[in-house]
Amino acid sequence: MHDKRLSILLIDDDADQVDLSATFLEQELPDAETTTVVEPTAGLTEAIEGTYDCVVCDYDMPSRDGLAVLAELRDAGITVPFILFTGKGSEEIASRAISEGVDEYLQKGGTEKYTILANKIENLVEKHRAEQQVQRGFRAIESAQEGIGIIDENGVYQYLNDAYAAIYDRGRSEIIGEHWEMLYPTKEVDRFTDEVLPELYERGSWSGVATGLTKAGDPVHERLVLTPTSDGGHVCLVQRVAEDTGPSSEEALETRALNATSVGVTITDPDRDDNPLIYVNDGFEDLTGYDRDAILGRNCRFLQGEGTDPETVASIRDAIAEGETTSTTVLNYTADGDPFWNFLEISPIEDDSGTVTHFVGFQRDVTELIAHRNEMEDQIEWLNEFAEVVSHDLKNPLSVIRGNIELALQTGEMDRLSEAKQSVARLDELIDDLSNVMRQQELVTNPESVDFAAVFRSLDQFDTVSRSVDIVDSRKIVADEQALARLAENLVRNTLEHGGPDAGIRIGTLSDGFYYEDTGEGVPDGTTDEVFKPGFSTKEDGTGFGMVSIRQIVRAHGWTVSLGESDAGGARFEFTGVETVT
Template sequence: MDVSLLHDIAPFSTEQRAMRILLVDDDEPMVELSATFLERELADAETATYTDPEPALDELTDGGYDCVVSDYDMPGMDGLELLTAAREQGIEIPFVLFTGKGSEEIASRAISAGVDEYLQKGGPEEYPVLANKVSNLVEKYWAETHMRRGFLAIESAEEGIGIIDGDGVYQYMNKAYAALYDRDRTELIGEHWDILYPDDEARRFHEEILPQLEAEGSWRGFSTGVTKDGEAVPERLVLTQMDDGGHVCIVQELTEVDALQAEVELKDRVLDAIGVGIVVTDPSQDDNPIVYCNEAFEALTGYDAESVTGRNCRFLQGPEKDPETVAEIRAALDAGESISTEIRNYDVDGEPFWNRLDIHPVRDDDGALECFVGFQRVGDRDGDADDADSP
């Protein structure tokens, strides 16, 4: 996986803490001097010093350290033997061999043993170099540790999480992502995302979803994928754009409530497409205000959802109200009944139009009135819907 694709994702940890350094050297004045210099050069450093490698190894196994700085030539256990023993116990923190007994042979052995840095002791001028190497190693170790923890969380997440590059090809996905479509991720990484969608849904992604993602930086909503065997997978999808043109996908299979909402949104898109304006009003609130309108209503009247929410629909009647029709509508609403009629309305520019209006009450399982739904189309004075705006 190309780790550069993750640069736009929030870091897995913003932890700020002191770096803890364990120094091991059988020369006590030398190890204390090294600790003093490192704490002076590194503002956030905390050091612990040992002159005997054996207790130093015991201390390391308790964890909590970010780096080891060890001499090479020590009685009982040299620096490379300490490194080997630490690695055998699963201690993977950076290890710096800081030795006064340098030679090509020791340097070669140190590299073969896997030390992270090899540095010969010298005068005080060597300590800024040592401090810089320790700082770089610890920062790299922290970053890799946070990355590993983050990917462990991603791998164990119940949600499907995937990364798609700028060409639409999967570069990474966790097991949950592939399992949602009854596939193994080895089948999908390297494939284009449209392998998981039927043709009509892939078309909606290209024409509607991806342009919105590019324009706004994110998209969330409902979609329908498909398993290898052709079974439909209703899903909730969240997409987040990355600077390189790719995007992060988070996908969940829909619950029953989600599926109902997705069905409503689908029907809403259909009604938008055929030009039927919809408003929902709440009779439990004062003056039965609008609580929802669809895009077709906005197109019909010129008013956006924000400007009409909380207002009674009568604002559309303008200055020349039709008292008889208004009274007829009000009587039906007061009785909680349906009504179909035609009324002169005015759009946002004050232009009149005949509105073919159908209002229906919506009740709960106990018969209590929950809301009214109004369907609106351009009509004519004879009460017939305009053919150009009819389904």
């Protein structure tokens, strides 16, 4: 549940109640996203046309009650969990709700009810998702081209798909409930009983060829893969083959490799020079784009390229040399030269004496999985860094508030409280802005036309400095005004911290952006590349996150920032790649 967001639809004719429910549910379920509707007909339409994990609905509403909404949802094929959350409770309503298919019934009450409601939503959605996954798996089995059957401990068919029955020119109903012996001649029945089934349960699997019988008694040449189940039965995968010519040693190995799978399967022969491929399945061709006739007889290192890690290749080579099983993720390349991350598993195949005769390999394309993992790691790094930036950016208005209050207490100058109040307002704006950033994980959410110089003038908490700002020229640019204000605050704060209150500030336009420079102490030699890294500061008590905040805002806008020296020996920041408004 933790890696998927919850989308919840709340239907209640009481606007205050439904907003309260949404607020508490989002507190109880941080990954939840709620949508509220106060009219049942509109709520029904939203539930049908939208995509939701759960519907929470009031009972007593105008035009139709909650159970009527449920009935129409089910008629429309919407099967997501439905919770009746009602202030009008009775045994009669509860009984009726359960009989009409409500997944949960809960009566409204105190705020503690929302904890119960959140738990019910989470459990129901998790169960529903699991059921959907099972159904998808079942549909995949039903539509598979390979025959798939399940046989119980007594040898009786409990399930098989249409492809399985078609191999023997029969319908499913003719086979289910019958013993597997009905599909084989006496000679094959004896072989299975004496050899195949004992080997299956001793080794944990069996694959090979056999001859079955159609309904008319004609022979069916087939490939079988058998896997035991925990209850003493087994699963059978079957493919029809053109003729029974008597399997060669390589053909027998091919049947062990589950040729009918979408996973790339290869078999190599270490007794031959350079351990070449002697078999690849269709899945391997689809994965790599190579035609089997062009690669059989070659070592599979042709999949490697300039980005393939030599240490990973060496570990694979060492495992093969030792005759050991290995699994790893390696960067490979398709026949067209496109890179993909390959999750590779290699296992030795031994003969009866325990000697390794071949290696079987399984390949899966995990490029999207790795990209998602990297994206999540980048996101976590961004959030950690942003948390430090938030702390840094909130401290300045807090210090202004604290300083003005202390001065008011010491001197009795009540005007100080007015200045503190202005900083409170700015702090409130900052909190709202940063809260939106954390929710959306985007620093730039509302780009619009902004006069960048006006942003510097509006920084009330830096009033004594802003009066000395030399505005050479200005223009309107496309930016998120709140984010731009944070950038300006950090620039001014940097000047105050390193140049003092008397340092001059100058801003103006560039051909594709704007600049900010001061008359402070400048940047120490050799540190311009380090300034925007987290934790870097030239002050002993500095956090180093002011520049990180600037970097984040610049990147979020798609701009570029460079740092150099002003004509007065201070710092000069140039922001380029900025979209202007003409």
